[in-house]
Amino acid sequence: MAAKVGLFPSSSLTTSPHAIAAAPTNAPRPRGARGLASPGRSAAAMDAFHVSSQAAEPLLRTTGAAAAAAAAATATSNPRLRVRTHAQGGEAPSSGGAGDGAAGKEFSWSSIILPFLFPALGGLLFGYDIGATSGACISLQSAELSGTTWFSLSSIQLGLVASGSLYGALGGSLLAYRVADFLGRRIELVTAAALYISGALVTGFAPDFVLLIIGRLLYGIGIGLTGYLVGSLEIDVVGGWRYMFGFGAPLAVIMAIGMWNLPPSPRWLLLRAVQGKASVEDNKKKAIQALRSLRGRFRxxxxxxDEIDDTLLSIKAAYAEQESEGNIWKMFEGASLKALIIGGGLVLFQQITGQPSVLYYATSILQTAGFAAASDAAKVSILIGLFKLLMTGVAVFKVDDLGRRPLLIGGIxxxxxxxxLLAAYYKILNSFPFxxxxxxxxxxxxxxxSFGPISWLMVSEIFPLRTRGRGISLAVLTNFGSNALVTFAFSPLQEFLGPANIFLLFGAISLLSLVFVILKVPETKGLTLEEIESKLLK
Structure with a gap:
């Protein structure tokens, strides 16, 4: 039976482009090859995760945001995360090969947890900017709380503060494409952590506006829900914005130290050999040592x-397939073009319906809604963040039952x-803060x-196998670019149009996106990746 595309266990639901950036494949996995795969995954998930390390892992990660994408790349090197016991009687072990039965009775939990924990800190750092910026912009503009003489920022300057990390992310994604294979996944993450640390410190200690923006650019991408928590504690402190922006540095230090002590990615070592940049035999030995460290000593x-040999064959096939893809213009032909319109349209509308602005300026909106104290507004922002997490869980459990289109249409x-409603509040209902x-x-x-998780799930499914890597690359660039523009433009547009009109504009764009989904976006529920290409993209 053909395996179906789904969330559990065959695909991953995420609101971030970075995990998806590591997921595309450029060539199907050779039949019978075990490699670094999990036997529990469906064939569709195999296609989504067994990828050319050159084409998929480095694609479009920011030097700061590289952490989240490389976390997924590291995860593919260590998927067999199950306890195995002695075979009973003459029974063969349930998995693995000869010589791996009794030895697999126990293993080191640290070998399983740490390779996920430290890269995952990059995912934590990814979203932090949203929460920290929401509160920091309030503190930074306050004559009493900013602790600076340059607190009177124009709407353009405020837009640069809010979107600076996103412009850094956009530039970093282009840089990462060039340096990822040269540095390797581990050193790339260490470099990303160093940039987080530098950006956080420069921003936190910035003596003037120019250095503040430089720090925001270095910071690249923010760092998680923690931003809301720190914002609620420091927003009423003089110079509290410095603490909010600088709080990411300790987390980045932990990430850098942890990543430095992890082994290199086995897939990267094998890729270097396939590319002719290292000895095949030497790097196979290094890959075995790295894999033993990642899996524990009991293999x-x-x-x-055997696993390394199988993975090497898979990488060779994927690398050869990617080399035959041709130039980027192949993306604008046939099925690839249709998929690009669908995937690119989804991630574009995901941003231009106002999502970055609503979250980045949530504290400001709540203050105008009657939560006069900045700390009160920040506390409500925490509740909104928790509600966001809850609703993501709803999407996780319902997307394969209800399908992609119904969730998209209902959510939009x-x-x-x-x-x-926000437009009406600012226009006529401002006496009703609720x-x-x-x-x-x-x-x-x-x-x-809807847009949050489903857009990236659709992007991971919709592109033909041969151009999936490049297609997702373009989708991620579209996401970063539109995110940065919307976040930057919100403050000046709000000043020029007024909040009521700006939300009316976003509402009109939302209706346009609804029409786009109804007319252009197909239902992929229950289809394999091959069926999506053959049935929906013709």
Whole structure:
């Protein structure tokens, strides 16, 4: 039976482009090859995760955001995360090869947890900027709390503060494409952590506006829900914005130290050999040592060597396939063009319906809604963040039951209603603060069951195998570029048009995106990647 594309266990639901950036494949995995795969994954998931290390792992990660994508890349090197016991009687072990039965009774948990934990800190760092910026912009503009003489920022300057990390992310994604294979996944993550540290420190100690923006660019991408928590504690402190922006440095130090002590990626070592940049035999030995470190010591050398050999064959096939792809213009032909319109359209509308602005300026919106104290607004932002997490869980459990299109259509409808409610609040309902809070909750909930996770799930499914790497690259660039532009433009547009009109504009764009989904986006529920290409992209 053909395996179906789904969330558990065959695909991964994420609101971030970075995990997806490591997921595309450029060539199907050779039949019978075990490599570094999990036997529990479906064939579709095999296609999504067994990728050319050159084509997929380095694609479009920011030097800062590289952490999240490389976390997924590191994860593919260590998927067999199950406890195995002695075979009973004359029974063969349930998995693995000869010589791997009794030895697999126990293993080191650190060999399993640490390779996921330290790269995952990059994912934590990814979202931090949203929460930290929301509170820091309030503190930074306050004559009493900024602790500076340059607190009177124009709307353009405020837009640069909010979007600076996103422009850094956009530039870093182009840089990462060139340096990822040269540095390797581990050193790339260490470099990313160093940039986080530098950006956080420069921003936190910035004596003037120019250095603040330089720090934001270095910072690259933010760092997680922690931003809301820190914002609620430091927002009423003089110079509290410095603490909010600088808080990422300790997390980045932990990430850098942890990544430095992890082994190199076995797939990267094998890729270097395939590319002719290292000896095949030497790097196979290094890959076996790295794999033993990642899996624990309780695996026989022969079993590990077999897996490395199979993975080497897979990488050779994928590398050869990628070399035959031709130039980037292949993306604008036939099925690839149709997939690009669908995937690119989804991630574009994901941003230009106002999502970055609503989250980056959530604290400001809540202050105008009657939560006069900045700390009160930040606390409500925490509740919104928790609600966001809850609604993501709803999407996780329902997307394979309900399908992609129903969640997209229903969620985008909710987004449009919430934006029109925000416009109405600023226009005629400003004496009812619960309208603004309710609209924010509706926006967050609707986004988290539609554009947030489903866009990236669709992007991971919709591109033909041969051009998936490049297709997702373009989707990620579109995402970063539109995110940066919307975040930057929100403050000047709000000043020029007024908040009511800006939310009306976003609401109108949401209706346009709803029409796009209804007319252009197919349902991929229950289809294999091959069926999607043959049935939906013709």
């Amino acid at each position: 026989s050398d022969r079993v590990l060597a 409808g909710g987004i449009a209603v919430s934006l029109f 309208v603004a809070v309710g609209a924010l909750l509706l926006y967050v909930g609707s986004y988290q069951v």
